[in-house]
């Protein structure tokens with residue numbers, strides 16, 4: 024039996040042989056057939072069939088673009104085009120992307136690879152691709168007007184350079200950028216190290232996803248492109264909870280998660296149950312002395328952060344943006360705060376005029392996750408997601424890290440909900456409740472009052488509604 028290692032070494036030898044044979048320019052003239060993806064599930068890692076070996080990444084709700092080896096050059100074909108992206112089951116958006124999806128496919132290469140990327144423009148306007156973070160000839164940097172003419176509608180341009188620096192990069196248009204990125208045009212790029220790198224550890228599972236945001240009116244499907252701050256859909260790889268796949272790992276796996284931010288605000292990404300280290304950015308791997316344990320790391324605009332940890336705690340652990348508005352879907356952002364407001368009387372009066380009238384939010388908003396409110400067609404509920412114990416009351420940038428003892432190496436299938444060992448789940452106290460200590464009770468404070476207490480003043484706090492800019 025041929026081991027995987029032998030297979031890779033064999034493939035490398037073959038590639039090297041091909042690379043040394045002279046090939047004329049005409050034999051490379053035909054474009055590689057573009058590969059189109061028609062669904063939004065997480066594809067299994069793309070094992071390299073030729074070229075140098077590496078441990079491939081898994082793109083959350085995404086995929087890696089296959090390449091064609093042409094005389095030692097890795098050739099890719101990206102097609103910029105309008106796409107229909109399923110943001111969550113049953114909820115579709117009309118976006119712009121690459122090869123059938125938004126974001127575009129992940130491109131994976133190895134340090135030192137010569138890469139040729141054909142970019143065909145099927146958008147209604149010109150475009151370009153900027154290879155964020157890469158070392159490359161200036162004329163390959165993809166800034167329309169500055170380093171190249173924009174790619175006209177219907178035309179194909181070629182980018183070619185050597186992937187000089189190992190690391191995690193992004194790609195996106197640098198032509199009518201505001202519109203094209205608001206429409207979902209972006210993708211990930213991973214350059215694996217050629218040899219063992221002292222600052223890049225070998226991991227068992229390597230995930231990546233982009234943070235992106237859309238402003239899509241409930242009941243519509245096309246993002247508003249002028250929005251600067253008030254986005255209403257916060258996504259991991261153009262998916263919203265509960266449409267984001269879990270990150271499935273085997274217990275004690277070393278796990279890397281690469282997160283790139285191409286939204287217009289920062290996202291503190293938070294992992295439950297484990298500590299991680301930030302092991303690098305799009306600038307490269309972090310020196311060992313610059314790493315410390317964290318449970319949240321802020322990914323600022325235009326940045327990539329890669330985190331690493333040992334998944335040594337079994338369970339279903341939340342992984343989410345810590346801005347609580349970013350774990351909500353459209354709607355609700357402009358609703359006034361009604362917590363603590365008693366409008367039973369008002370509701371009764373309005374109900375006489377409007378029979379279906381509902382009062383929302385006076386006991387908090389958790390009810391809204393359970394409520395079957397009529398929503399406009401093609402609208403994601405504001406917060407939802409059925410867990411083993413009820414509604415998860417989340418939306419947007421939220422998913423789950425599933426750590427399982429029995430998960431086989433390389434198996435990414437969802438194992439279902441965690442089966443908690445007996446006696447390890449928070450439970451209801453059914454005994455007697457002690458009276459809580461109050462400061463106004465005798466002996467209830469460490470410092471005696473200097474003068475008698477004044478009559479109590481009750482302050483009602485009501486936050487202003489319509490918080491633009493969160």
Ligand SMILES: [Cu+2]
Nearest residue numbers: 290344346349
């Ligand atoms: Cu966020």
